[in-house]
Amino acid sequence: MVYLAAGVPLKNPTILAAGVLGTTGASMARMIQNGAGGVVTKSIGPIPVYGHANPSMITLAADGGKGQVYGYLNAMGLPNPSYDAFRQEIDFVKSKEKVHAPVIASIFGGDVKDFVAVAEGLIPSKPDAFELNVSCPHAKGYGADIGSQPCQVEEITAAVKNAVGIPVWVKLTPNVANIKEIGLAAQAGGADAVVAINTVRGMAIDIHSGWPVLGNRSGGLSGPAVKPVAVKCVYDLYDTLEIPVIGVGGISCWEDMVEMMMAGASAVQIGSAVYANDNIFADVWAGVQQFMKENGFAFDELIGMAHRRK
Amino acid sequence: MVYLAAGVPLKNPTILAAGVLGTTGASMARMIQNGAGGVVTKSIGPIPVYGHANPSMITLAADGGKGQVYGYLNAMGLPNPSYDAFRQEIDFVKSKEKVHAPVIASIFGGDVKDFVAVAEGLIPSKPDAFELNVSCPHAKGYGADIGSQPCQVEEITAAVKNAVGIPVWVKLTPNVANIKEIGLAAQAGGADAVVAINTVRGMAIDIHSGWPVLGNRSGGLSGPAVKPVAVKCVYDLYDTLEIPVIGVGGISCWEDMVEMMMAGASAVQIGSAVYANDNIFADVWAGVQQFMKENGFAFDELIGMAHRRK
Amino acid sequence: MSDVSNNKGNGKENNSCQCFSRGFPVNAKIIETIDETNTRKRTLLFDRSFENMSPGNFCMLWIRGVDEIPLGCSYENGVTFQTVGSATNALFELKVGDSVGLRGPFGNPFTLPKSGEKALIIAGGIGAAPLAPLAEKSKEIGADVTIILGARSEADMIFEERFSKTGNVLLTTDDGTKGRKGFVTDVLAEQDLTKFDKIYVCGPEMMMKFVMKILIEKDALSKAEFSMERYFKCGIGVCGACCMDTLGVRVCKDGPVFKAEMLVDSEFGKYHRDASGKRIPY
Amino acid sequence: MSDVSNNKGNGKENNSCQCFSRGFPVNAKIIETIDETNTRKRTLLFDRSFENMSPGNFCMLWIRGVDEIPLGCSYENGVTFQTVGSATNALFELKVGDSVGLRGPFGNPFTLPKSGEKALIIAGGIGAAPLAPLAEKSKEIGADVTIILGARSEADMIFEERFSKTGNVLLTTDDGTKGRKGFVTDVLAEQDLTKFDKIYVCGPEMMMKFVMKILIEKDALSKAEFSMERYFKCGIGVCGACCMDTLGVRVCKDGPVFKAEMLVDSEFGKYHRDASGKRIPY
Secondary structure (H helix, E strand, O other): OOEEEOOEEEOOOEEEOOOOOOOOHHHHHHHHHOOOOEEEOOOEOOOOEOOOOOOOEEEEEOHHHOOOEEEEEEOOOOOEOHHHHHHHHHHHHHHOHHHOOOEEEEEOOOOHHHHHHHHHHHHHHOOOEEEEEOOOOOOOOOOHHHHOOHHHHHHHHHHHHHHOOOOEEEEEOOOOOOHHHHHHHHHHOOOOEEEEOOOEEEOOEOOOOOOEOEOOEOEEEEOHHHHHHHHHHHHHHHHHOOOOEEEEOOOOOHHHHHHHHHHOEEEEEEOHHHHOOOOHHHHHHHHHHHHHHHHOOOHHHHOOHHHHOO | OOEEEOOEEEOOOEEEOOOOOOOOHHHHHHHHHOOOOEEEOOOEOOOOEOOOOOOOEEEEEOHHHOOOEEEEEEOOOOOEOHHHHHHHHHHHHHHOHHHOOOEEEEEOOOOHHHHHHHHHHHHHHOOOEEEEEOOOOOOOOOOHHHHOOHHHHHHHHHHHHHHOOOOEEEEEOOOOOOHHHHHHHHHHOOOOEEEEOOOEEEEOEOOOOOOEOEOOEEEEEEOHHHHHHHHHHHHHHHHHOOOOEEEEOOOOOHHHHHHHHHHOEEEEEEOHHHHOOOOHHHHHHHHHHHHHHHHOOOHHHHOOHHHHOO | OOOOOOOOOHHHHHOOOOOOHHHOOEEEEEEEEEEOOOOOEEEEEEOOOOOOOOOOOEEEEEEOOOEEEEEEEEEOOEEEEEOOOHHHHHHHHOOEOEEEEEEEEEOEOOOOOOOOOEEEEEEEHHHHHHHHHHHHHHHHHOOEEEEEEEEOOHHHOOOHHHHHOOEEEEEEEOOOOOOEEOOHHHHHHOOOHHHOOEEEEEOOHHHHHHHHHHHHHOOOHHHEEEEOOOOOOOOOOOOOOOEEOOOOEEOOOOOEEEEHHHHOOOOOOOEEEOOOOOEEEO | OOOOOOOOOHHHHHOOOOOOHHHOOEEEEEEEEEEOOOOOEEEEEEOOOOOOOOOOOEEEEEEOOOEEEEEEEEEOOEEEEEOOOHHHHHHHHOOEOEEEEEEEEEOEOOOOOOOOOEEEEEEEHHHHHHHHHHHHHHHHHOOEEEEEEEEOOHHHOOOHHHHHOOEEEEEEEOOOOOOEEOOHHHHHHOOOHHHOOEEEEEOOHHHHHHHHHHHHHOOOHHHEEEEOOOOOOOOOOOOOOOEEOOOOEEOOOOOEEEEHHHHOOOOOOOEEEOOOOOEEEO
8 A cells, every 4th residue: 555645655654854874875775674664854955064063962951861762863964975975865765676666855954045956956856745844943044943934835835846757855943933834835836745744953062061952052852752732733734724723742652643643643754763763664564553553543533533523 | 149030039940841740829829939939820811711721741751652751741731710710820839938039920811902901910010020822833813823923922921021020931832934034023023022832733643543632733842852942942043133032942951052042042940851850950050069169160151052153 | 421442352452542541431231231220220231340540549431421429339330320411311311231430449448457357337228339249349358248228218228139239237227117217327326336446438428427426426437437528520630629617638539538637627518519619518 | 181070989980861872971080091012002091991892892082172972992991093184183192190081891892712723813904903812812811822913113013012911923024123024914824824713903904915825825814813903983883874786785883893705795905985085095
């Protein structure tokens, strides 16, 4: 069975999220072999970027640090070799017959021109869709700086849609007063889907030195800690939009995927959870399938179920 | 020693946060006996409110639910008996010689008139300060609906300041694109301090039934999960404002308080952490004092230390 | 209240991400309903037991789409309630196979008697619910149990048989339709309390108020524990809605069972607070 | 790098909220610095040991205000580095009493030899750092250890004495200032590899490339493990910056130690990626 998410035929509805094991074609192919139904690349921009100084990602754990990790803080700084150098990474995945699954190219830029240039620059590698990163919380002039302004989101979405003939997803930031406005802007711009959420603005300070721990001083929070935030955003977007919502944020077990779907997600992305489990995609999807079987659900029945409990 | 936070002489810089054990004078007095350097009342409004249906607060735990609780979701719905009926609760705390510590009255309303009426209505009980709740994430027409609009925050702050002769703190919501704007509005309105943060919008769905778990469907996230969000907000506000910042959000051990102070907090509030420990105030403050002693710090040295690490 | 999941493999589910500690509702399916009387007093038994439940504990029972309410645990895997409002009326509509959300067990339980000790249990109406497992546990421990079981009338009396298997039961009803006509306090007044090591009380607050009066007169208060009821909001000791004056103790966490001496000079018997926090006199 | 806290009571600190698992930096104070050569190759010993470090593990060392870099663990409580850039130069400036942030130990370690087995260790330059504890552990286990220790010149050679205490050391320098003139590959070429059960290699990638060539020729590749180096960003297996073609394995988590056979037909010896992810040919 093929799961069609916003025009993209997925092997299954679990997708590797942007910025996680998406720098090389080989690592993306590996995640597909490990069960991912599709992969989103590292965010690619118009020129090479070397990223922030390390530490660029740390874990936060319960039980005084000895418990299970419940969150991650990261500030990579959008490192990428630019679209010219990155095409060969997409080509690599596409060249693997045994592991074929859709490749969604995450792209970013400082303005409409950038986004269009990057999208057109990657088209020769035949990505199956684009995901517009207008939500990175720690890149001055990029990401959330743009993604918190409805007019810019609509303009960029429309421009990329107009430039390419494939589906365009827009990844949203939760760091706004009203995510529905941004979602509506993406929809007005012609987006085929919105992806919610990118990381939540956060920071950690090393009390032994007084230094912020991340090289960028602050970054984005991910992992189980943000799942309730993501569920709320997905729930609100499903209420408001006609286009599909793809849920991402803190999913680390099959129950989390069911919850995200009940909030309104047509498919999910998984990122930080690869920290604990390389086979997270296969495990999560197997658990959801068993849950559907045991309870006699059709897949579509789960999507937005919470909205029908009134 | 007396810790003067924004015009309020605290017994120590750990304060009971609004909405936690603040419905009765007796419970507030008990928290003072347990070590709180000051207490903030339950948010009080112009008329009696009975709140949302239960469940109104749930826990989220790591390690598949068996680990330590890392977060809480709540949606109480601002239950309160109105200022007329609540005066006697403040009077009760004030009447206890043995446990005297400042009582900060948290107030809310739908407009300027409401806020002023409630503030003036409570003045006879001689609160030591007011905390304006313009940040509750789950009360239509109240809280964050107001607190995400700088003009309203400035207007309400100025009106309350003008109506009462005691310090006014403004509690901010993190659910905005730029919390500095809101903080600047509060400062422009004459606030003596800002308090950051209120809870982060969140939601949980019961996968066994499809029902949102909270009676209000969604609510506010608190606990360790939001500490990195709070640290970032406090850090940004300290950078931007001239008035003191009081840090709140996920503090559950002395290290958390040190981190919040290094981000820029002059004092901290503790709320959800009473779930695990009735003596959290005494424990946290003792730990911070020992940390200062072992490392030869003056209290003021810790405030904003991260900003001086460059 | 449709239940969309079955509970096959509770074990697995208890390891799952959604069994978020005792502060997050777990799914419980009703496997049996027992009408304890013909006056809408009903016991629900679930497909899962409370984890290490002690007599006196309560749980938060979530009737999805309606409300969540505190109910004393009357069995390892069950609760007993009477219909008093919208939530309990909705609960009364549930059938075997339906499910609810359960959190708990919560709260401070009764202090169990030691083997050979003499325990007096004073139960009024639905207050018998948390006391029945206490009586059974006490007998199991080897304590000598006496129960004063009171109700408005025979039709309102619950657990007479359960209690009778654990010790000597003294029955009383307001209208005399069962046992002695009168109140539990009348029976209590005639007891020699010096022979009891522990006294446990649960029932309507007015009943407990008069019980306390007698216990004070007979100088037996220090042996007694009372199970209290107040309006609960969070149920986990954080919000403070159920705090009692003047000690500021939380009924949901420091209680519901309190040493009787802690209730002297408190709001007990005088007033309670409604959902808004407003004091309501008795 | 001012260190504002002392580490009195590590135990306590390890129970503290800021010791956030091995993915959060803990504070480590430098208690000793050892210059292994006069060519800016230095060992730092800390006031705390890595938790269950195995030879081949690395740690992420945070020079506050500068950068965080991966360094192989050369001691239970220490690392050895040479200055190659801004971070290592800043690290070289630190004195006893200064502190750094440490995360780890991380990564896939070497497979230890069994008692009685014959182990061949091939170390080039600073690559000797993670191999020295391996040699010591192997001897402790009761394996028979032979080391080929190479460096550019005598002044660049480290751990000769440590290795010599664990087994027979064959020295070689490019310029002949110490041991035999030439490369480790020259020495390796003369060995009868059939008598070794395990072969461990760490050094510059070009050196390892030629070592692999010989191991293939002598049909000894299946016995060999190589420790790899790539640009690390997160260091905990999530970001993917250190992934190697064509298997997509992460050097920080699936490595740094790989079975040599996994590196055949990989990018090994051909190219690596810079911080932007751009491929840089060797």
